[in-house]
Amino acid sequence: MKFVTAIRNEQHFIGLVKEDQVIDLSSLASIKNVDLPATLREAISLGDVFLGRTEKLVSMEEAVKHTYLLSDIKLLAPIPRPSKNVFCIGKNYRDHAIEMGSEADIPEDIMVFSKVPTSVIGHDEVIPSHSSITAQLDYEGELAIIIGKTGTGITKEDAMNHVFGYTIINDITARDLQQRHKQFLLGKSLNGTCPMGPWIVHHSAVPNPENLSIVTKVNGEVRQNGNTSDFIFDIPTMIEELSKGMTLEAGDIIATGTPAGVGKGMKPPVFLKVGDSIEITIEGIGTLRNEIVE
Template sequence: MRFATIDFQGSTRAAIDFGSHYRITPFPDLSEALRKFDGDIMALADITEFDSVDAENVSLLAPTKTPNKIICLGLNFTDHVAEMRRDRAQYPTLFAKYPLTLTDPFASIVKPAISDAMDWEVEVGVVIGRPARYVSTQDALDHVAGYTVVNDVSFRDYQNRTGQFLQGKIFERTTPVGPWLVTRDEVDDAKDLAMTLTVNGEVMQNGRSSQMIFSIAETISYVSQILTLEPGDLISMGTPSGVGAGRTPQRFLTPGDVMESSVEGIGGLSNRIVTAGSSTR
């Protein structure tokens, strides 16, 4: 089943995708709905008394607009580790983003004038359902509400200023997410899905989620030893090879470029790079 956050009569609302139409819920986004129902995404499907809107009239937004936490993995694909000339890590390489970093699945993204190394990274996004604290790898997937697509747009010049990734990963409104939250059963827990990214129609990344070094279950278990994962939180699982910084010569995004990011069975993002002052919708 697919769920979304949509623009409805000038406000954001969590909604259920029925193919030809979306059923509106009273919640402003899926993160808030998951918190209300303690992570039970299917409880939303029981809501019947609210309005519906034709699918052709829907504007899809980032499904998790208000996660309490956004945890990201770096260097989680062997081929990406190699192209970045790094050593394979013994433990997951974690960094965080903030809700203000996220943007909508089809929004334009402003290239900041201060960076000349704007890069792309298609990733599987994991949306947490049930709270997870000290969970085992065996039980970890029971805490997942569903999956989405993330493009971890990165600013390599800022990322490489220090040994910490954060400043190159949190530029405002630069990480598109969506367009749907797809339930676990639809994609077999994202075990082996094709992941692709194109720039202006040229294939840059072409990998599979089965190539992850640390699996989704291992990552949830590991993070849950550190802190409590809560309903509506987002984990972004890292990217395969093909990023701009790993190419010879390096290639980065410029205004006018269009990125198409897709994960098999989950959906696709389309984002145009624009200059400051341009419309982002």
């Protein structure tokens, strides 16, 4: 199952993607008096109840009247306004840690920072260049985990039971701000610097999230070509470490790190400019596309 948050005729809705079409679950639920939350984040918190209601809705005869071409709707980020910052795992690929410094930069313990909710945008939305603030805008293609079940002190053995699904994040970063402020939050959180989408793929459709190819292209040129099998810290470890003394809630988002090939790691560095198009494709998930604008 692929779930989206979308707009049609100025109406927001939760949708289920079927090939090149999307079923408007929100409209169907309304006319059939099926209890469905207003947002995908809230729906995710229902767990299997949400999946059961989805199956019921799409099996109805009326579903065909509430099915549209993807090209006729506007996709938003699957979770347009997260309830808290997006968790981000830093330097989780060995080669990326080295390209950003040296082998001494490979972390021995998990490294975590965050991006604020106002940085989130969707597929095909534009990324502001923020040229008055930064001259070093960079890309980072990443697999993102969507938490489906709230928990604290989650063990590695139980961690995958807390995963609802997966999406793609472009961790756009102002490298000069990151360096100047000696921390990550400001350089990672400018408006529009957390493209996410195009949808959330339920975990049942991604049997092995730690063996997925991830490719980032800038203007059609391959810049990153990695695989999640190269994680330093695997998904159960990420969830266990984050949930130690801190509650992970349904709808929380964890970006799992980026492979080598970022602009800053090139010799000389090559940063994003107005007009650049970035496409991130992750096997089994899809393609997230955005463009830099002034």
